Amino acid sequence: MDDKLKIKMYSFTVDCIDPHELAKFYAALLGWEIVFFDEEYACVGAPKTQQGTYPGITFQRNPEHKPPVWPEEPEAQQQMAHIDFAVNDLEKAVQHAIHCGATIADAQFSDNWRVLFDPAGHPFCLCLMKAIFESAHFALL
Numbered sequence: 001m002d003d004k005l006k007i008k009m010y011s012f013t014v015d016c017i018d019p020h021e022l023a024k025f026y027a028a029l030l031g032w033e034i035v036f037f038d039e040e041y042a043c044v045g046a047p048k049t050q051q052g053t054y055p056g057i058t059f060q061r062n063p064e065h066k067p068p069v070w071p072e073e074p075e076a077q078q079q080m081a082h083i084d085f086a087v088n089d090l091e092k093a094v095q096h097a098i099h100c101g102a103t104i105a106d107a108q109f110s111d112n113w114r115v116l117f118d119p120a121g122h123p124f125c126l127c128l129m130k131a132i133f134e135s136a137h138f139a140l141l
Contacts (some may be wrong), residue, residue, distance in 0.1 A: 011043060011058040012083065016120040019059035025119050026057055028100040030085070057083070067121020071107050079123055086129035090114060093126045 016022045023034050023042035035043045035051050045056035068079035087093035094104065094114050105115040105123065113127040 008052075009055045010052055011056045012081075013058040013060050014120075014122060015062040015065045016059050016122075017061070017063065017065050018120075019061050022059045022118060022120050023057075025101050026059075029097055029102070032056075065120065067117070068123065070105060070115065070117075070123045082123045082125060084113075084125045084127050087126045088128075088130045090126060090128040097126060 014022065019040065019042035020034075020037045023037055023044050026032065027034050027044045030044065031047065032044045033047050035045045035056060037043070040061045041058060043051070043056050043058045045051060046054045066077045069076035070079055072078055085093075090113070094116070097116050098104070101119045102116040102124075105117060108115060113125045115123055115125055117123055
């Protein structure tokens, strides 16, 4: 028996009011599949992969969820984390995200990425990283 400690990232979990609805947004945005869902949890993962093969995004029901304010404001709900997505065409990716249900943040700080909000109000970034897509090491398509 191998006693060596093994740790593998399984998912990034996001609180929200309706896990299945938010999973549908991210599945559409990324072209991923909803791996499972019930009233409390939903998970999306890369297509044609077994659950846990690649990290996924899990959505956890939290009836007290309050969307964060971005950019930060004193005394307001702060973001705890956000997800960056590499894209090869920033403007097309932004339009796709809007079509899926995202909204663009009023404040933007770079020409190389856009901050958007998912339908539950979580900020996420679309980052122009064409070199990533052209790399032989890029695995999650």
